[in-house]
Amino acid sequence: MTNEAPSRRYAKGDAKRREILEAALTVISERGYRNSSLQEIAEAVGLTKAGVLHYFDSREDLLTHVLRERDVAYGDLFTPADGDVVELLRKAVVYNQTVPGLVQLYSRLAVESESHEHAGHDFFKERYQTLEGTLSESIRARQRAGQMRTDVDPVAMSHVLTAVSDGLQMQWMHDPTIDMAAAFDAVVAVLAPPAP
Amino acid sequence: MTNEAPSRRYAKGDAKRREILEAALTVISERGYRNSSLQEIAEAVGLTKAGVLHYFDSREDLLTHVLRERDVAYGDLFTPADGDVVELLRKAVVYNQTVPGLVQLYSRLAVESESHEHAGHDFFKERYQTLEGTLSESIRARQRAGQMRTDVDPVAMSHVLTAVSDGLQMQWMHDPTIDMAAAFDAVVAVLAPPAP
DNA sequence: ACCAGAAACCTACCGACGGTAGGTATCTTT
DNA sequence: AAAGATACCTACCGTCGGTAGGTTTCTGGT
Numbered sequence: 001m002t003n004e005a006p007s008r009r010y011a012k013g014d015a016k017r018r019e020i021l022e023a024a025l026t027v028i029s030e031r032g033y034r035n036s037s038l039q040e041i042a043e044a045v046g047l048t049k050a051g052v053l054h055y056f057d058s059r060e061d062l063l064t065h066v067l068r069e070r071d072v073a074y075g076d077l078f079t080p081a082d083g084d085v086v087e088l089l090r091k092a093v094v095y096n097q098t099v100p101g102l103v104q105l106y107s108r109l110a111v112e113s114e115s116h117e118h119a120g121h122d123f124f125k126e127r128y129q130t131l132e133g134t135l136s137e138s139i140r141a142r143q144r145a146g147q148m149r150t151d152v153d154p155v156a157m158s159h160v161l162t163a164v165s166d167g168l169q170m171q172w173m174h175d176p177t178i179d180m181a182a183a184f185d186a187v188v189a190v191l192a193p194p195a196p
Numbered sequence: 197m198t199n200e201a202p203s204r205r206y207a208k209g210d211a212k213r214r215e216i217l218e219a220a221l222t223v224i225s226e227r228g229y230r231n232s233s234l235q236e237i238a239e240a241v242g243l244t245k246a247g248v249l250h251y252f253d254s255r256e257d258l259l260t261h262v263l264r265e266r267d268v269a270y271g272d273l274f275t276p277a278d279g280d281v282v283e284l285l286r287k288a289v290v291y292n293q294t295v296p297g298l299v300q301l302y303s304r305l306a307v308e309s310e311s312h313e314h315a316g317h318d319f320f321k322e323r324y325q326t327l328e329g330t331l332s333e334s335i336r337a338r339q340r341a342g343q344m345r346t347d348v349d350p351v352a353m354s355h356v357l358t359a360v361s362d363g364l365q366m367q368w369m370h371d372p373t374i375d376m377a378a379a380f381d382a383v384v385a386v387l388a389p390p391a392p
Numbered sequence: 393a394c395c396a397g398a399a400a401c402c403t404a405c406c407g408a409c410g411g412t413a414g415g416t417a418t419c420t421t422t
Numbered sequence: 423a424a425a426g427a428t429a430c431c432t433a434c435c436g437t438c439g440g441t442a443g444g445t446t447t448c449t450g451g452t
Contacts, residue, residue, distance in 0.1 A: 010400075010448060013448095037437080037439085047400095047402095048401080048403085050403080050441085051400080051402070053439085107307045111307050111369075112230075112304075115229075118230075124370055128371065151385075152382055152385075153378075156375070156378050159367060159374055160379050160383050163360045163362070165363065167363035168355065168363075170363075182349075183352045183359065187383070190348060190386050208418090209429065233408075234409080244431060245411080247429080247430050247431070249412090254411075
C-alpha cells in the first residue's frame, strides 16, 4: 500500500518506475504473458527481481498498475465529462486490435482478479462498477436523443456491451482473424430504433 | 497424448481417473482456482502429485479434461442434431449461475489457453470454431422462421452471443448479484423482428 | 560542504509449484 | 503361475513469487 502514494521519491526512482511499467508491457507483448516472469521484466530494465519489488508490492500489483496506466491513456473512458461512452468503448475495441499484448494482459488479470486476494481485485471491481454507471447513463442519453430503442434496460444493456467487449477479446486471442469491430457494431446497429 | 486414448486400462484406473476429474472440480469450487494446486487435488483423491500425473499429462491437461466432461454433460450444445443453439446457450448461461467453480475454471482456461503451448489450446480453438458454426446456423434458421431480424450477419452475431456468454461470466465472478440471464435475454429480445 | 536519512538497489534465502526419473507393487490375462 | 502392463510412490529438479537484511547512492537541511 505504501507504493500507492507517489509522494516521496527521487527523480531517478520515478523514472525507473515508469520504465518498469513500460518494460512489463513490452515483455508481455514480445514473449507472451505466459513467459513474462518477474525475472524477465527485471532483466529488461537492468534490475533483479527484488529491485522491481522495491517499486511494486508484488507481480500482480505491478501488472495491475500497467492496466491502470492504460486506462489513463484511454482518456476519460471511465470518467467521461459528457462523451458518449458507447462510442468510446467502440473506439477502445478498435484500438485493442492493434495491441495484442495489452489484450492478453487485460484478459488474464480480469479473470485472475476474481479472487479477493488478488492485488487487482478492487481495481477491477471498481472498473466494472464505474463502467456500468457511465455506460448505462450513456445508453439513457441515447434513448432520450432517439438514437436507441427505449425497450431495453440500460443497466442490463451496459452489462451486455461490457461483456461483448471482454468476450470478443477472448475469441480474438484464439483467432485474430475475427473482426471485433464488426461484431461490436452489429450489436449497436441492432440497438438503433426501428425506422418510422 | 497417450492419455487421450482410453483403450488399455484397468477398471480401477478408469474409476480413479473419473474420481480425479470430479475431485478437481470439487477442490476448485471449495477452495478457489487460485488455491487448487496439483497437490491439493491429489490429496483429495488419496494420491500424490505423481500419482495424478500418471493419468494426465499435466495440470493443464487435467483441467482441460474437466471442461471436456462438462461439455459432454451439457449435452449436444456443440454438436446439436437440430436444436436451437441460441436457446441451448441461454440454458447454459442460466445453469452456470449455479456452478461458480465451473465458471471460474472455464474462464481461467479460456484465457490461459490462448498460448499455443497450453494443453487446452486446441480444445478451445475447436470449441470456438464449432460454436461459431452451430450458432450462426441456428441464427440463420431463426431468420428463416421469421423469429429474428434478417439485417444482422449470422457469423458476426454468433461472435457476439459467444462473447456475451463469456463476458457476462467475467463480470459475474466479480459481482455475483448481476443477472446473467436477464442480460442475455436483453440481447435476444432486441434481435427479435420488429412488429408488423 | 557535509551529513543524517531516506531511497534505490543487491545477495541470499525460503516455500510452493509443476514436472520428471526411476523404482516398487498390484492387477489381469493367458 | 508367469508375464506384462498398469497403478502408484519416493526423491529430485528448475522456476516461480516473495522476504530479510544488508550496502550503496542520492538529496535536502543546516
